[in-house]
Amino acid sequence: MVSRMAKGSPAVSEATYFILASLLDGPLHGHGIIKRTLDLSESRVKLPVGTLYGALDRLAANGLIAVDREEVVDGRPRRYFRLTDHGHDVVSAEALRMQQAASVVTGRLLRPGSAFA
C-alpha cells in the first residue's frame, strides 16, 4: 500500500503508517516499535530491523518523529522515539483518507439489495 494523501503530499507506505500509528500511545524503542507494529497490523507488517532504522532515520529527517530519550538497559543502548505534532497530523490525515476511501466500497456493499447487506 503506497497511497497519496493529496496532491503534493508525501506518499505514506503501509510500513510507515504502522510505525507512526505505533507511536500514538507514547514513545517506544526499536524493538517496541517492531512488536507494536506487528500487533496493530495483525501480524501483517513484520519489519526487519534494517528496514525499521532506515524508516526511523527518514521519518526523523522529515520531522515526523523525534528522539524522546536515550537509555542503556542491560548493557544495551536504546533510543525512544516519539511522534511530533507534524507526525501526528500526517498519520491522522492518512487514517481519515483511508477511512473515506474505504467508505466508497463499504457504503455500496452494505446498501439494501447488495449481496453483502
Added chain:
Amino acid sequence: MTAALERPAATGAGGTSLERRYRRLLLCYPRRYRVEHGGEIIATLLDTAEPGRALPPLREARALVSGGLRARIVAAASDRPAWLDGLHLGVTALCAVQLATLVPYTASVPIWTGLSALALLLVIRGRVRLALPVVALVASKVFAITLGRPWLDPTLLPVDAPPVWHTGALYGGGGPVAPMAGYGLAVLGLLVLAAHRHRLGRRSWLWLPVVPLLAGADPAGLDFGRGGDALDVVRTGLELGLLLFAARAGHVARDPRWAVAAAVHLVPVCVVHAENLGVHSEPDIAHLAALLLATALAAAAPYRARRHPAL
C-alpha cells in the same frame, strides 16, 4: 549514542556467533553511522532473534545490506554541494577510463601511463590542483599521439600493445576528436574544481579495480564496431550498472550529484558516436540508446523523488 555504545551487547538470544555475523553485516553502514547507532541496532537484532539462532535470517541480512547502502548514499549526499561533488565524481570516472586505456600500452609509453595513474590517485584523494598539471601533460601527449606528432618525447608511432591484449594501436579505432574531448573535459572539470573554494572529499578506493576491468577498451572507437567480445559485454554491463546505481542513488537521496557525474561520463561517449557516424553496428546503437536512457533516468530520478516524496 556514543562510541562506547558500539561495544558488543550482551547476547541474550543467539550467542556470540549471531552477534558477530550481524556486526559483519553492519559493515555495510558508514563508519560514523555504526559508531552512533551500531550498538543499538545490534541490541534490537538480538532482541528480535529466535532463541538458539546462529545465522541471521535472510530477510534481516537483506534489510541490513539495503539499509547500509541507503545510509551510505544519504551520507554521501549530505557533505558537499551536489554539482561540485558530482563533477568530482565524473572527473574521477574519466581519469579511471583514461588510465585503463593506457594500461595495455605501458611497455611503450611507461611514463605516460605512470602519470595517468598518478593523476587518478590525486583525483581520488581530492588533490585536484596537483592533478590538473598532470592531466594536462598527459592530455598533451595524447593529443600528439592522436595527431601522429612526436611531441614531448620521441614515442614511436603507432603505439602498439603486446599481442596478449588483442588490441589495435593506441587510439587506432577511431578519429582524434573523441580522446581529445575526453581529456579536454577532464582538464576543464579539474579547472572548475580547482577554482572553487570548497574542499573536496576523498573518493572511494573502489575506483582502482575499475581500471583493470576497463583495460583494453578503446575510447576512440565504438565498443562493438570491431565485432565485440566478452570483455566488451562486461564493460558495457559495468557502465550501465553504475548508471542505474546513479539513478537509484539520486532517487534515494533526492540529490542530483550522481546525475551530474553521469552527464560528464556521457559527453565523450556521445563524441565517439558522432565521430564514428555511419559505421555503427546494431549493438553499438543499442548501447548508445541504453546509455542515453540510463543517464536520462539518473537525471530525472532526484527531481521526481522531490516532486513525489515518499515516507
